[in-house]
Amino acid sequence: MKRAALLSLLSLLFVALASPAMGQAKKKLRIAVGDFYTKGGGENVCRGWPSNYGQTAAASLRSRLAETGVFTVLSREQILKVLKEHEISMTGLGDAENAKATGQFLQADLIVGGDFLCQPNYFEFNINLIDVEKAEIVWAKVYEMKDVSKMNVTLKNIAKLMADYAKTGSMGKSAGETEDLAMIDTKIMTAASEAVIETIQQALPRVAGVIDDVNVYAEGKAPIKVKISAGGNQWWPGYKLQVKDGDNDVGWIVLKKKSSGYVEADAEGETEVSSIEKGFKATSEEFKPKVAIGYIKDMDEANDKLVEFFKDGLVKAMKEAEKFEPVDDTSVEKILDKMGEKTNKKELEKLFKKGVDLLLTGRFVGPKGERRIDFEALSTFDGKAVFKIRWDSGRIFGKGNGL
16 A cells, blocks of 8 residues: 555656646747848849848848747847947848857847848848857858849748748758749740640630520430531530520530541530520630640659749739630649549549649650750640640750740
8 A cells, every 4th residue: 555655646746747847838939130232333133123122131031940840040130239239230140259148138049140141143141050059160051143033932942941940050951943933934834834824825716606406305315416617626525615695695515536427425514405596506716725734754753842933923924815714723733743643534524523724744754954845735634635835944044044
């Protein structure tokens, strides 16, 4: 009994001593980010930048660091107030020699300093991370960029690297992929997107016809027959036409199969077969196919970051297209993720029911700076390729200067 009571008492004592430590959340590291200053003279890529661009970039990094949930991020106002009290300039914040004293004044564990060095055709973004306790630079990197459009993705990756350091004491893998993206000229990405969009728009046929017959009792067969008068050899199964009775909209039909002298079709969406009559006109004039971007592979370099960056930019550019529209839907994204590299009939049917008309898929072929686009557009109705997209960045911009 005495032994049992002693063991019980020892257990309670262990729990009492251990519980505060066990329940205590890991302390967030305090991090101070100084303003990034711009250096360089004469004609350079930084001409025309807002005078406070470095301050804006630093503010963006502070936000990115806060989003990681790992840091307590000091505001610019907090930093300036402390530095002013101790007569320290913001430009000296990234100085490793004075880091320990400055860090103690700020009560910061980490300090981030950096600047922009402007060159005639590109600029360098120099950044370093100082561990206050060690009083040394634990990470430094130089990012070379041709324009500021890549700064957001660069700062996002930097914040992730610094969060890794806070968690593990190591910077982890290099941000080399970020640098690769940074050195791709925006005009190349824009040109690539424009080439894809132009090819799609040119491939969309203008189709017109007249309803030749309607059989509301058809079983297992398309109930509508259409005589095509324009674009007869250019449409593909799954192409949609708007049906009109004079100036009145009746609904939509989807073309399915070519037969002798006519095309088999069915009512689309909420349109009832019974609402369509012989003699009504059908046209693709108002049809704007919905295009989803599926699996794209970088064959030679396997740069998944580049692929995602390209896809994001392409979706944004597609929103300005006149003859079609991109699909930007989470439920569609889930289907595409499940489908992966290989298309299959079951997932294509799901995409078609979601309103997706074309699925863009393919690959980048060639080494960095010489990649060419080798895509094809599949009809989600039957999975067949309806047209191909080819674009060679190396041929257009010169070898080594392309995508």
